[in-house]
Amino acid sequence: MSSRGPDLDCEECVNAAPYVLGALEDHERFREHLAACASCRAEVAELQLAANLLPEAVPPAVASDELRERVLATVRSEAELLQAAGHRADDPPRRAGLQRPRRLPPFAVGVALAAAVAVLVAIALSGGSAARERVTPALIAPPGARASLRLLGGRGELVVSGMPQPPAGKIYELWLNRGAGSPQPTDALFGVTSRGSGSVGVPSNLHGVKEVLVTSEPLGGSSHPTSAPILRVVVPA
């Protein structure tokens, strides 16, 4: 029996095309239907082949060196931290014959990455000073949020929009990572408007600062981060 006429099999199959294009408004409902309907699954699999071609049909373009450097610098710094954490975990072989698995399970990797972001080793960006205003977008920000660091001379201001409210009883705190040791706390504590916008001046000169981080902290701020940064900007050299 042919499945060419999808409407012959199941009336929901008409949703397969908008679904694979990411254009179906009732996406979740159809996804649930898919779990139960083999003919819709077959239709989605066929049309997905076509949808997979679409990103290849765009005019060619070349990513900038800056993009390459930013991504690779982040990845390398996180890999080094993970390796360091992994070695420590492997360090004390308590009992011969009871080896710990070398590879971290995905959850542990996630936790280690969160720790990596919190600790943050130096990223190999050489020093230098900015004389004109530069705006650097955040490397990491909450989904839907935008954040950027405005730099003029050695001074900086963090500007955010679309940020979620800090959790109840918490406030955002800004931290400086100078590349060695833990991030340094600042007295820059801030909230955001009901629309998620806000700005805060960086209360210290940014020379030598590698990254600006934001975490949620108890009101009054903390001297050591108590949560993983939700926002991270690499200060340009």
Place this chain on the structure above:
Amino acid sequence: MKGLRRSPTSSRDKLRKLADEELMQRVAASDADAFEIVFERHVDAAFALAYRMCGRRSLAEEIAQEAFISLWRSGGRYDRTRGSVRTWALGIVHNRAVDALRRDGAHERRRISDEGIAERLEAPDQTDAQAIEKATSEEIHGALGALPSEQRRVIELAYFGGFTHVEIASMLGAPVGTVKGRMRLGLEKLRDHVHAWEAVGT
């Protein structure tokens, strides 16, 4: 990228010979060298897709960057039975670009969809690999261009414009069922091309 620690050239050359799927197993174990090779293979396509969709270089770079960092952090979740690494990576880029477009106003999206790319790009220096990629891209572009215009239009608005099927129906003044039907007919024709290419081994 001076100052970043790297493996000796010989081991990097060995990595270069691996398929994406094998490299991803190493990425899942946090191998930055393996990631770099996957990244270099697909970053231009990722940027090109984001740029086609949002029409702004800075936003496209942000999207491509976030997508690859998310790919690095979630490398363990890649499932080779569900498609190639490239398709997976470009899928992440597509999702993020759609999110960005849906945050913008509909008017802005309409303009970008209608005019195509706003800024003019410099012609890339083409390596052989890029030339081959481009030939494929031209073939696919040709197949898309060969669709009846009403089918091509709904597919482009949906996939590149980030519009939902309901939005497209109201933009075109067509019933929702008609829009879904045009999407299906167009995608079926493209799929037939895929099967034809597979048959001749390209």
